[in-house]
Amino acid sequence: MGSGINWFVGNNGQGKTSVLEAAYALLTSRSFRASTLSEMICHGHPRCQMEGSLERNGDKAWMALHLEQGRTRRRLSGKPCDTLTYVSQAKILAFTRHSVALVEGGPEERRRFLDRVAAHLENQHLANLGRYRRYKQQLQQCLGNGSDLALYQSFKHGWAALSEQLVTRRQAALKSLMPFVLDYFAEWFPDVGALTFQYRTRNVSDLGQYQKRLLSLSARELLQKRMLGGAHLDELEISLGGQDARKVASAGQMRAVAMALVFGARALIHKTTGIAPILVLDDADAELDRTRWSKVMAVAEEAGQTLVSTSEYAIIRGFERGTVFKVDTGTVRLERDGG
Amino acid sequence: MTIDYLERATELLAKMPGVGRKSAQRMAFRIIALPSEYALELAEAIRALKEELKVCEQCFNFSASTLCGICSDAKRDPRLICVVEDASSIKNIERSGRFRGLYHVLQGVLSPMHGVGPDDLRCRELLLRVASAPIDEVIFALNPTLEGEATSAYLGELLKGSSCTLSRIATGIPVGGSLDYCDEITMASAIDHRRNF
Numbered sequence: 001m002g003s004g005i006n007w008f009v010g011n012n013g014q015g016k017t018s019v020l021e022a023a024y025a026l027l028t029s030r031s032f033r034a035s036t037l038s039e040m041i042c043h044g045h046p047r048c049q050m051e052g053s054l055e056r057n058g059d060k061a062w063m064a065l066h067l068e069q070g071r072t073r074r075r076l077s078g079k080p081c082d083t084l085t086y087v088s089q090a091k092i093l094a095f096t097r098h099s100v101a102l103v104e105g106g107p108e109e110r111r112r113f114l115d116r117v118a119a120h121l122e123n124q125h126l127a128n129l130g131r132y133r134r135y136k137q138q139l140q141q142c143l144g145n146g147s148d149l150a151l152y153q154s155f156k157h158g159w160a161a162l163s164e165q166l167v168t169r170r171q172a173a174l175k176s177l178m179p180f181v182l183d184y185f186a187e188w189f190p191d192v193g194a195l196t197f198q199y200r201t202r203n204v205s206d207l208g209q210y211q212k213r214l215l216s217l218s219a220r221e222l223l224q225k226r227m228l229g230g231a232h233l234d235e236l237e238i239s240l241g242g243q244d245a246r247k248v249a250s251a252g253q254m255r256a257v258a259m260a261l262v263f264g265a266r267a268l269i270h271k272t273t274g275i276a277p278i279l280v281l282d283d284a285d286a287e288l289d290r291t292r293w294s295k296v297m298a299v300a301e302e303a304g305q306t307l308v309s310t311s312e313y314a315i316i317r318g319f320e321r322g323t324v325f326k327v328d329t330g331t332v333r334l335e336r337d338g339g
Numbered sequence: 340m341t342i343d344y345l346e347r348a349t350e351l352l353a354k355m356p357g358v359g360r361k362s363a364q365r366m367a368f369r370i371i372a373l374p375s376e377y378a379l380e381l382a383e384a385i386r387a388l389k390e391e392l393k394v395c396e397q398c399f400n401f402s403a404s405t406l407c408g409i410c411s412d413a414k415r416d417p418r419l420i421c422v423v424e425d426a427s428s429i430k431n432i433e434r435s436g437r438f439r440g441l442y443h444v445l446q447g448v449l450s451p452m453h454g455v456g457p458d459d460l461r462c463r464e465l466l467l468r469v470a471s472a473p474i475d476e477v478i479f480a481l482n483p484t485l486e487g488e489a490t491s492a493y494l495g496e497l498l499k500g501s502s503c504t505l506s507r508i509a510t511g512i513p514v515g516g517s518l519d520y521c522d523e524i525t526m527a528s529a530i531d532h533r534r535n536f
Contacts, residue, residue: 124523135485141451151449151457154493158485 002323002338005301007316008309009335010327016309017096019325019332020282023307026050026065027090027278029074029083033098038069054090056275061089084130088123091269091277095262095284102261103238103245103254110236111170113261114199118173120269120277125169128162135159136232143225152218159230160211166231167210171199174236176272181264184299188292189256193241202233252287259284263299276304284308285315294318345371397468399444399461401426409433409442416440418475422465422494424448424482432480440478443468448486449493462494469501479507483528509534 008016017033021040024032031040041048051064063086064075074086093116101109119126135155142152178197185195204213217228227233238245238257245257262279270276279300285293297319300306309327310316316324323338345367353363370378394400395407402408409415409429419440423429424447432438445460457463469477477498481487495505511529512521521529 127522127524131485137452138450138485138489145451145456147451147456150496151451151493154449154489154496155451155485157492158488 001305001307003305004338005297005306005308005319005322006338007319007322007324008307008327008332009313009316009324010309010311012311014327015330015332016311016327017282018330019327020094020096020280020307020309022050023052023278024092024094024280026052026063027054027087027092029065029072029087032094032096032280032282037065037067037072041067041069056090063089084126088126091120091273091275092280093262093266093269093277094280094282095259096280096282097286099258099262100251100254102258103249107235110238111232111234113265114170114173114236115166117177117265117268118169120265121173121176121272122169125166128165128169132159132162132166132231135162136227136230139227143221143227146225147222149218149222152222153215156215156218160214163214163229163231164210167199167201167207167234170231170234170236173268174199177261177264177268180267181260184263184267185256185260188260188295189253192253192256194239195245195257195260196239196242198237198239200235200237201229202235203229255287259296263296266304267299270303278304279306281306281308285310285312398442399446399464400429400442414439418473419478420465420468420474420476421478421480422491423480424487424490428480428482438478440476445481445490448481448484448490450486457493460490462497465494466497469498469503474501474503476504476506479505481507483510 008019010016021031021033024030025037025040029037031037034040047066047068049064049066051062054061054063062075062077064073066073066075074081074083076086076089102113115125115129119129135158138155139152139159142155174197181197182195185192201207201210203217204210206213214229221228240249240253240257245254249257266277266279281300284296288296293315297308300308301319301321316322321338322336323334324336326333326335345364348367348370349360349363351363352358352366353360355363358366370381391403392401393403393405395402395410396405397410398407400407400409404411416439419438420443421432421438421440422443422445423432424445426444429442429444432442443461443465445462445465447455447460449455449457449460465477468474479491479494481491491507498505509532511525511532512518518526
């Protein structure tokens with residue numbers, strides 16, 4: 001692919017989204033539309049595989065993702081690789097028609113987005129998330145078993161410290177992210193209303209007492225058999241014009257907010273790490289007028305590699321640079337080499 | 340029939356930790372290739388492991404008699420107890436030559452998601468040991484996994500009322516390691532557990 005914008009043009013149902021999904025899955029080990037990787041395997045086939053070369057700062061890594069029902073194998077430059085090392089190789093973000101879930105979906109969608117941004121800024125966040133999940137499983141098992149307070153607390157001490165680390169990272173990521181998001185949002189959608197973000201911790205109001213507060217909830221949690229606080233229950237609230245965006249925003253406004261979030265994240269990661277994440281834009285031109293679309297693509301063109309799908313050649317005509325691929329019945333053919 | 344024997348041996352060997360099917364098959368072929376004496380000696384060693392080896396009544400280390408070599412060694416300091424996850428940790432600590440006390444093998448760590456609770460470990464026996472003899476210090480030398488940490492925290496809480504000192508082995512930068520390649524958790528631990536010159 002070209003190092004700038006890569007257009008994937010084709011009529012509906014020809015496989016444009018599948019190509020972008022494959023590129024995204026190859027680098028992240030996750031699909032942007034399916035909930036599990038095995039859903040990416042073509043119906044009636046036992047397996048599928050994606051392979052590609054990732055180039056960064058002159059270094060090359062050959063990445064390979066092999067999927068079978070219930071089994072995923074990752075290889076890095078020919079060698080088997082653990083998930084954490086594999087997904088730490090590339091920085092990639094996607095805006096697709098599913099991205100609207102960032103606004104209208106449940107809090108887990110926003111937490112996941114914030115975690116992804118925090119992880120791109122610092123790989124350790126990803127490892128901490130893994131440890132946190134394991135702690136949570138242990139604690140939930142304690143709650144299910146009706147364990148005593150002493151056993152429950154023994155896991156809760158380490159978990160509370162880790163939760164505080166995650167929350168601190170998320171809040172720092174959000175604070176750095178907001179100026180970029182608000183700038184893009186104001187430029188592209190000036191008539192939509194004031195956009196604000198607020199990170200809310202569940203059942204903890206004083207962050208100075210975070211761990212102490214979480215530990216103090218233990219007896220109640222054992223009684224109610226459910227966790228009452230922690231990073232996995234926090235919420236990133238998005239408001240539009242002072243009201244909950246989930247309740248008042250139209251579909252177009254939700255897309256606008258999601259788009260500003262993704263582009264804001266790319267700008268922040270680029271500025272902080274010096275690496276512009278690869279950007280995947282699938283069906284991003286829908287519901288955007290030409291002027292706004294041009295503004296959005298001008299930002300996408302500024303730095304890094306972008307993969308864009310579109311069904312209209314007219315969309316491309318304004319862009320003289322960029323590589324063009326024709327996607328027809330699942331086959332990808334180079335049409336214009338943009339370098 | 341040959342294939343059945345081979346298949347059976349492969350299946351059994353593949354149950355070992357870190358041994359996949361291919362490695363198990365290679366082992367089985369190697370056993371066939373080696374002299375019969377080797378195979379018989381291996382079989383006898385495995386039988387003895389299961390039938391002859393006992394568990395020390397005091398520390399739960401593996402032993403050929405009721406008390407293991409360490410517990411029955413009069414030169415060891417009985418007022419120091421080092422709590423470990425399993426018997427293999429004892430070998431590593433002994434290799435360092437820095438510990439002259441006794442051990443207590445928990446035979447695992449707490450892990451509710453794997454069905455391991457305090458009653459499945461030698462926790463009660465540790466509390467009894469500390470209560471029934473003059474102990475100066477209990478050192479927790481469990482793996483720094485989250486389950487190991489939780490187990491140390493759990494036992495530490497139960498032993499809080501006793502008169503002995505509770506300590507844990509340090510965690511941090513490995514000797515000969517580089518700070519550049521140190522992850523954040525290890526580095527934080529190294530800073531937390533720093534000591535004066």
